Amino acid sequence: MTGPPTAGTRPDEVRRHNRTALLRRLHVGGPCTRAELAAELGLNRSTIKALVDGLAEGGLVVEQVSAKRLGAGRPSLLVLPQPRALWVLAVDVGVEQTTVAAVGFGGEVLGSRTWTLSRGASSVQDVVGKVALAARRLADRLGGSPVGAGVSVPGVVRRDGYVHEAPNLHWTGVHLGELLSTALRRPVLVGNDAELGALAEHTRGVARQAADMVFVSVDVGVGGGVISERAAVRGTGGSVGELGHMVVRPGGRSCYCGCRGCWETEVGEDALCRALSLPEGSARELVVSELRSLGEQPELALYRLREFTDWLALGLINVVNLLGPELVVLGDLLAELPPVIVDEVAEEVRQRSLVSRAVGGIRITTSSLGPEAKIIGAAELAFEQAL
Structure with missing residues (x-):
């Protein structure tokens, strides 16, 4: 009020x-x-x-x-x-695809363009050029100009768009916000993809009523977004939420960050592929199809994903003990997990997390926005300033 x-x-x-x-x-x-x-x-x-x-x-x-x-x-x-009277440009720069969307006042998606990428092989200049072209085509179609732009990137990024590091894109020290602002001829705000997933779920998704929540995202990598007392927690350099690089298995698999046994090596996309007996790097559609098939076979799902479930639960226990959220939202590929796996993980966290046992009431659920969370979050980032 x-x-x-x-x-x-x-x-x-x-x-x-x-x-x-x-x-x-x-x-x-x-x-x-x-x-x-x-x-x-x-x-x-x-x-x-x-x-x-x-x-x-x-x-x-x-x-x-x-x-x-x-x-x-x-x-x-x-x-x-009236959505077309006030709209923003939302961009999700992913590891394997990039989406540019026009999102209108009220949250309606007015149009979008998506193209696939070779994992780790997209140059900054190529991405900027394609985003600018897509933006021009959307503006021509809508007959106007966006009042702002928000961009989601899978990496450590400042709000002004300086990307410290985006390992899965092979980007380091990139002034993405500056490059896009020049190409689009308007200010651009940039955020970490999981941070913007949290913003989306908190604004329009399953976490609308939660004051404190954590969004955990598994795509190629693992990321996290944190909302505390209804405000995003980012840190000075935008580095809060690198949950994928908690070391959970000392001496485990090598991670590109230079450590061994990071949570990402145990629950990231490649780890999920291994758990499903699929080749690492399999198409996302194949991984999702396999998970949905297991959703219809609860006992088989528990058997095949037992080790994956254990590592996911272990990481979430650490997250809950550290951040004490009232809600944990599982996004991207985690949102496709069979319900029986989500229930198993939630029970493990309730039993083994000190914070959960002491405070009680901590919920774990899947994203209601699915793969759209990051593009919606990018739009909301732009609207925060435009409104």
């Missing part, structure tokens, strides 16, 4: 604050009546009317009669965000 303005606040600052709160409510919460907006934002109806009228004049919203009647009298007007 919006609180009262502080002493000395200028009227234009109050209006801007209220307008931002209203835009944010419509963007995340969707259509609602003026009366609902007034109640949720703690503003009087005349203020809401002035704000909505201003947004309507600018084409950002339209009003229509709500099908829901609240007693006798005039019907309530429903305020609906």
Whole structure:
């Protein structure tokens, strides 16, 4: 709820604050009546009317009669965000594919373009060029320009877009944000892919009601995003969340980071392929198909994925003990795990985590956004500034 303005606040600052709160409510919460907006934002109806009228004049919203009647009298007007009036560019730079999407006010995907990549063989210049081309084509199709851009990258990255390291892309010391800003001719915000997965789930997914959550992502690598007290935890250089490089098996397999026995070597995509008796580097579609098949055979799933389940549980026990979230969301390939495996892992964490036993109520669930989480997170990163 919006609180009262502080002493000395200028009227234009109050209006801007209220307008931002209203835009944010419509963007995340969707259509609602003026009366609902007034109640949720703690503003009087005349203020809401002035704000909505201003947004309507600018084409950002339209009003229509709500099908829901609240007693006798005039019907309530429903305020609906107009996606094409305000849209951002969202980019997910993956290890094996990159997606560029136009996402409108309210979260609607207005269009997207995707292309495949050779693992670890994509140059920065090639990615920037293709993103710029895709952005131009989307803008031509929509007949306008994005008000911002957000980019997801699988690596250690600052918000200004400096990529310290993206090992699976073979990128080190890359000024990605600067290069994309020049190519797109607008400011670009960049975030770690798992961090943006957490943002997406917290804004639009299964973690909307959670104040503290951890998003654990398994694609080619393993990453993590952390939300604490409803705010993202990033660290000074954007390095919070490198969960894949916890050492869980000293003397285990070599990891590209230079260590042995990182969690990523035991639960990453290649480890999952080994557990499924598939060649390392198998197509994602094949891995997902195999997991879904096992989902229909619980006993076989428990047998074939026993060792994988043990390592996944061990890592999550460490994560829960360290961060104490109320919710852990499993994303990307982990979201495709058979339900019996997720249940087994959750039970292991409940029994073996000190924090879980002491606090109780810690939940482990799969992503509700699936493979779209990172592109949605990139869009929300851009909207945070645009709104």
